[in-house]
Amino acid sequence: MNNLKITTNLLQPTDDLKRRYRAERWFRRLGLTAITLSLAFIAFLFFTIIRDGYTAFTQTYIELEIDFAETAFTRENLAAADYPGLVKQALRNMHPEVTGRNNLRLLYSLASPAAAYKLQDMVEADPRIIGTRQKVWVLADDDVDMLIKGNSDRNLAESERRITDKQLEWLDGLREQGRLEKRFNKTFFTSGDSREPELAGILGGLKGSLLTLLITLSLSFPVGVAAAVYLEEFAPKNVWTDIIEININNLAAVPSIIFGLLGLAIFINFFGLPRSTPIVGGLVLSLMVLPTIIIAGRAALKSVPPSIREAALGIGASKMQTVTHHVLPLAMPGMLTGTIIGMAHALGETAPLLMIGMVAFIVDIPGTIADPATLLPVQIFLWADSPEQAFTEKTSAAIMVLLGFLIAMNGIAVLLRKKFETKW
Amino acid sequence: MKVKSLLVASSLTLVMAGPAMAARDYISIVGSSTVYPFATVVAEQFGKTGGGKTPKIESTGTGGGFKLFCGGVGVDFADISNASRAIKASEVKTCADNGVKEIVEVKIGYDGIVLANAKTAKQMTLTRKDIFHALAKEVPDPKDPTKLIANPYKTWKEVNSSLPDMPIEVLGPPPTSGTRDAFAELVLEQGAKTYEWIAAMKATDKKAYKKICHSVREDGAYVEAGENDNLIVQKLQSNPKALGVFGFSFLDQNNDKLQGSVIEGKAPKFEAIADGSYTVSRPLFFYVKKAHVEMIPGIKGYVTEFTSEKAWGPEGYLADKGLIPMPEAERKQVAADVAALKPMAAK
Numbered sequence: 119m120n121n122l123k124i125t126t127n128l129l130q131p132t133d134d135l136k137r138r139y140r141a142e143r144w145f146r147r148l149g150l151t152a153i154t155l156s157l158a159f160i161a162f163l164f165f166t167i168i169r170d171g172y173t174a175f176t177q178t179y180i181e182l183e184i185d186f187a188e189t190a191f192t193r194e195n196l197a198a199a200d201y202p203g204l205v206k207q208a209l210r211n212m213h214p215e216v217t218g219r220n221n222l223r224l225l226y227s228l229a230s231p232a233a234a235y236k237l238q239d240m241v242e243a244d245p246r247i248i249g250t251r252q253k254v255w256v257l258a259d260d261d262v263d264m265l266i267k268g269n270s271d272r273n274l275a276e277s278e279r280r281i282t283d284k285q286l287e288w289l290d291g292l293r294e295q296g297r298l299e300k301r302f303n304k305t306f307f308t309s310g311d312s313r314e315p316e317l318a319g320i321l322g323g324l325k326g327s328l329l330t331l332l333i334t335l336s337l338s339f340p341v342g343v344a345a346a347v348y349l350e351e352f353a354p355k356n357v358w359t360d361i362i363e364i365n366i367n368n369l370a371a372v373p374s375i376i377f378g379l380l381g382l383a384i385f386i387n388f389f390g391l392p393r394s395t396p397i398v399g400g401l402v403l404s405l406m407v408l409p410t411i412i413i414a415g416r417a418a419l420k421s422v423p424p425s426i427r428e429a430a431l432g433i434g435a436s437k438m439q440t441v442t443h444h445v446l447p448l449a450m451p452g453m454l455t456g457t458i459i460g461m462a463h464a465l466g467e468t469a470p471l472l473m474i475g476m477v478a479f480i481v482d483i484p485g486t487i488a489d490p491a492t493l494l495p496v497q498i499f500l501w502a503d504s505p506e507q508a509f510t511e512k513t514s515a516a517i518m519v520l521l522g523f524l525i526a527m528n529g530i531a532v533l534l535r536k537k538f539e540t541k542w
Numbered sequence: 543m544k545v546k547s548l549l550v551a552s553s554l555t556l557v558m559a560g561p562a563m564a565a566r567d568y569i570s571i572v573g574s575s576t577v578y579p580f581a582t583v584v585a586e587q588f589g590k591t592g593g594g595k596t597p598k599i600e601s602t603g604t605g606g607g608f609k610l611f612c613g614g615v616g617v618d619f620a621d622i623s624n625a626s627r628a629i630k631a632s633e634v635k636t637c638a639d640n641g642v643k644e645i646v647e648v649k650i651g652y653d654g655i656v657l658a659n660a661k662t663a664k665q666m667t668l669t670r671k672d673i674f675h676a677l678a679k680e681v682p683d684p685k686d687p688t689k690l691i692a693n694p695y696k697t698w699k700e701v702n703s704s705l706p707d708m709p710i711e712v713l714g715p716p717p718t719s720g721t722r723d724a725f726a727e728l729v730l731e732q733g734a735k736t737y738e739w740i741a742a743m744k745a746t747d748k749k750a751y752k753k754i755c756h757s758v759r760e761d762g763a764y765v766e767a768g769e770n771d772n773l774i775v776q777k778l779q780s781n782p783k784a785l786g787v788f789g790f791s792f793l794d795q796n797n798d799k800l801q802g803s804v805i806e807g808k809a810p811k812f813e814a815i816a817d818g819s820y821t822v823s824r825p826l827f828f829y830v831k832k833a834h835v836e837m838i839p840g841i842k843g844y845v846t847e848f849t850s851e852k853a854w855g856p857e858g859y860l861a862d863k864g865l866i867p868m869p870e871a872e873r874k875q876v877a878a879d880v881a882a883l884k885p886m887a888a889k
Binding site: 197235270274279280312313386390478482502507510 | 566568570578579582583585586589590591592595596598599600601618661770771772791792794795796797798799859863864
């Protein structure tokens with residue numbers, strides 16, 4: 119008893135206390151460092167994507183004077199005329215001093231193959247322009263575009279450039295005459311995939327994503343909500359319900375490509391649905407998203423306090439009325455949040471689509487759910503694999519659009535949750 | 543009541559949608575990822591000039607493409623299969639077993655495989671024997687050339703004293719790639735054959751022969767860089783000591799940053815590959831189901847576009863994308879066979 123020395127004094131912190139405070143400070147610093155580091159990585163990611171992609175929103179155009187000579191067309195078949203020939207003639211007229219096969223090829227390669235398509239569209243829209251001369255702004259070739267945007271360095275030695283010195287001379291001449299300019303890249307948002315980078319756009323991918331997600335939402339939301347309500351409110355607590363619960367929880371963690379294999383085996387081979395269409399894509403993605411919606415729905419239903427249910431039953435509502443008129447509306451914000459997160463997950467999926475044929479080169483914009491289509495993440499994947507250097511900026515720009523959509527969707531989910539959250 | 547009618551309506555739509563979609567009006571093409579860049583250009587051209595709906599092209603790989611192609615005849619199955627090698631006899635048999643009897647083989651041109659490095663480094667001059675020594679899993683022991691040992695060479699100088707003293711680092715395709723198979727067959731196998739006893743093994747023990755010729759070292763000198771050739775191009779630029787294996791079209795599109803190594807005395811230039819003097823090149827094909835030509839509109843038009851001079855000729859748009867055209871006589875012959883839809887002879 120006498121050996122007990124009084125060592126504590128509230129005004130003097132002991133070593134033990136100091137050590138505890140120090141440990142707490144270090145823990146806080148570690149947490150802060152971890153968060154700062156992750157934010158720095160995210161900032162770096164966004165920075166590199168935006169740095170690589172912002173130039174894709176402008177495109178270089180060249181003004182050519184095209185002579186729609188009567189002799190080049192036959193009235194019966196306007197599509198068969200030699201439109202590339204008209205473009206080549208216009209370029210030759212601008213620089214009549216250029217001779218020799220190699221030099222002419224360099225001259226012709228200043229304009230994109232898209233120029234011929236533009237002339238074809240012009241003639242088919244208004245055949246009366248045949249016989250006139252028109253000033254037409256056409257897309258420049260993707261190598262020219264890269265040079266004008268500064269993505270390829272004009273100060274390097276000629277052998278290290280894709281644009282030769284002669285072509286640089288002609289381009290500078292065009293710029294002085296005011297026939298070379300950069301415009302907003304509308305084509306990026308209005309056209310589908312293409313092998314020429316200057317013609318490639320995300321409209322096909324966006325529309326395909328929209329149609330597929332529409333089907334996914336319309337299939338997975340009702341089924342998911344109904345399953346969550348049944349499992350939470352009506353299912354008896356027996357072995358069968360346990361098995362169903364375990365399976366749903368497991369399915370949420372299954373790699374997404376398995377759903378693609380399932381889609382291939384059942385929807386395409388057994389039911390005979392057409393390959394590469396949004397309907398099959400939507401079915402596969404809805405299977406993938408369903409466990410997420412069910413789990414989120416059950417959590418939302420669990421969070422509604424039992425007093426609400428008891429009060430409803432107490433004033434004479436039936437079990438069905440309690441659930442549909444009282445519990446479900448209160449749990450709906452949580453269910454919506456889960457659904458939006460599931461949709462955002464489905465928007466970015468590529469692996470399951472590989473098995474059902476949606477990773478393909480599809481130029482036409484899909485019209486209905488039965489037309490072949492591709493999705494935005496797939497489009498990004500295909501462009502990342504192409505050899506033309508101009509596709510690098512297009513890939514980054516498409517990633518920016520996709521990330522924008524994902525952030526917007528997740529933002530809406532957070533807003534909804536905040537707005538409708540009821541604090542019990 | 544409302545829920546029930548909704549369920550009935552949606553299930554009816556799904557059931558009716560199946561047969562309604564049976565009338566496919568676009569061409570479905572599958573197959574090689576090497577032929578994909580060329581087929582897509584022709585498809586886009588065909589679609590834009592009013593030939594019909596733009597064909598849908600999937601890059602499944604040559605083997606995967608044949609599996610889908612040989613599945614049967616009908617709108618549920620692919621019409622055309624692209625291939626970076628000729629169809630095997632076993633694949634023809636699978637096709638015949640599933641009802642695909644008449645196949646038209648169309649050779650479209652050649653593709654070169656290059657071993658490239660960054661322009662900032664020195665251009666390498668190699669023989670196929672050097673490459674075999676540098677990359678094979680097992681090589682003949684330098685002290686006793688009749689025995690095989692695990693590859694001991696660490697630098698290019700050890701392989702051949704005239705080469706620079708840099709560590710061997712080659713980025714190349716994985717075993718699933720057709721390019722890897724072609725590289726093994728055209729370079730490693732030819733390099734191995736310079737040893738007479740290995741060449742003799744081809745007749746006596748085919749399995750062991752294939753193992754020696756086609757196995758690539760796994761100790762880190764050969765790095766599998768995936769199917770993404772753009773990634774290999776980027777890595778070569780940042781590491782001038784490394785070399786990369788990929789198709790000629792990638793070298794062509796990046797000729798301001800990369801240079802191909804000289805193999806057997808020839809640099810990989812368009813003309814050298816076209817006349818066969820650059821030895822590392824292989825023919826590319828596509829195969830058409832004759833039975834589908836009547837069923838799906840536009841197949842004849844697409845095939846005619848592909849075999850026209852403005853596509854596959856030396857001045858054509860496919861040559862601009864890196865396809866090496868066949869000699870003129872061969873082009874004329876194949877175009878004539880295709881116009882008549884002559885089926886392949888039995889293998």
